[in-house]
Amino acid sequence: MKISIERGPLSRAIGQAQSVVERRNTIPILANVLIEAEGDAVSFRATDLDIEVVDRVPAQVDQPGAVTVSAVLLHEIVRKLPEGALVQLSDDPTSGRLNVRAGRSSFQLATLPKEDFPVMASAEYGSNFTAPARDLRRLFDKSKFAISTEETRYYLNGVYLHVATGEDGPALRCVATDGHRLARVDAPLPEGAADMPGVIVPRKTVGELRKLLEDDEAEIAVSVSETKLRFATAEITLTSKVIDGTFPDYSRVIPTANTRRLEVDAAEFARAVDRVATVSSERSRAVKLVLEDDRLVLSVTAPDSGTAEEELAVAYADERLEIGFNAKYLLEIAGQVDRENAVFLFNAPGDPTLMREGGDPSAIYVVMPMRV
Structure with missing residues (x-):
């Protein structure tokens, strides 16, 4: 095999391959990428036996062939080559090495037999x-x-x-x-x-x-x-x-009877939760929400480090509600909102809470409360 390929496409293809291979495995060939050159393209195949990725890249193929080489090692070499470099890959069957050349840089990498590389069996897709x-x-x-x-x-x-x-x-x-x-x-x-x-x-x-x-x-x-x-x-x-x-x-587990409705600016809510959670203990990160008359008070009480409280103007017209959540869960759910407002629907303090993105029903989220 002998090919010439631009560094950019090569780096992308090898990057995809090396992210699939497991760093620690008992089968050495699984740490390798299978490089196959034919026609005017080169394919890079990697697998961990559960996932297989094949990336095809245009290249100048002077001599078709196939070889396997360490995916992580080749990726590191290509990543450190200068931008715009033309990389030449050629295998030497007598020494069992893959020669990598770019400008004045030259590397000889150990290979394993391509026949040992496992190819995922094709399934009948219904x-x-x-x-x-x-x-x-x-x-x-x-x-x-x-x-x-x-x-x-x-x-x-x-x-x-x-x-x-x-x-x-x-x-x-x-x-x-x-x-x-x-x-x-x-x-x-x-x-x-x-x-x-x-x-x-x-x-x-x-x-x-x-x-x-x-x-x-x-x-x-x-x-x-x-x-x-x-x-x-x-x-x-x-x-x-x-x-x-x-x-x-x-x-x-998706609640259908939650009627207490809170509408809040999603980004403002996430920032407030993040601020008050700063003093909470890492283990629980519990944040208490108190809702009444278009007002939301977020608070945290951590015996070892202190307390925090922040008030937000919100749209809420139901009876007073006190409920607690894991701050991490609230932040992750609020982070999914692409629209300006998040709508929370509550029932009782011990019941699951539903969250939607404004009036969009195509994405809904459920979060379980916790005692605070």
Whole structure:
């Protein structure tokens, strides 16, 4: 194999590959990226056996071939090369090395046999459709903060992607919860997605997927089966196993009888919560909310460090309410609001609270209160 490629596209492709490989693994080949050169393009493939990413980059291919080399090491080398450099990659079968040259810099890197590199088996995808990148990005970005990190409830360690009935009819929906907070976000249902099986997208896949969804104008080809799903652009294909489990019936924890309505400027509310939480203990970070007559008082009492209080002008016309929340949860939910105002719907101090973005019903959030 012998190719010449610009540093910029090479750095992007290797960066994507090295983020997939696990730093600590017992199978050496999984630390490598498989470089395959053919025609006028080079593909870079990396996997951790659960996720596989393939990135295709235009290049001058003087001699086609394939080789595997440490993804992290090659990324570090390319990252430190000067902007605009032309990088030459060529393998030497006799020494088992990959030669990397750019200007006056030269490196010889150890390789492993390409035959040992595991390629994820292609699945029969029962559902295939295209969706705008901006819609998919919104679905995953607004829900991923609620993914559980508790390994015992592994079926909550991802985002539940499925077809549901939303306020405006059938919708593509993402739901995530950790038992303390829940996010449910809807997007218009793409043509051809109606029969898609519901799947739980792992946390790591959600993070890697974000890199495919940067371009607002891009259309993403989505393929879904019971065990795998695939997202593809013209250059990048991300294939992932799904979490083998049943996502709980989340509709049961979404309150429908909450009538006490608070409307507040989302950014102002988040800043106030952040300020008063400064004195709270790290363990609980409990913030007390007292609501009455268009007035919200946020307060924190921490025996070891002191107290804090801040008052906000809000829209609230119901009876007085005192309720406490984990400050971290309030900040994360308020951070999802794209519109100016956040609408909170309360019931009793011990009941789940519902939050919406203004009058937009396509994204709702649930947070459990705590004693203060």
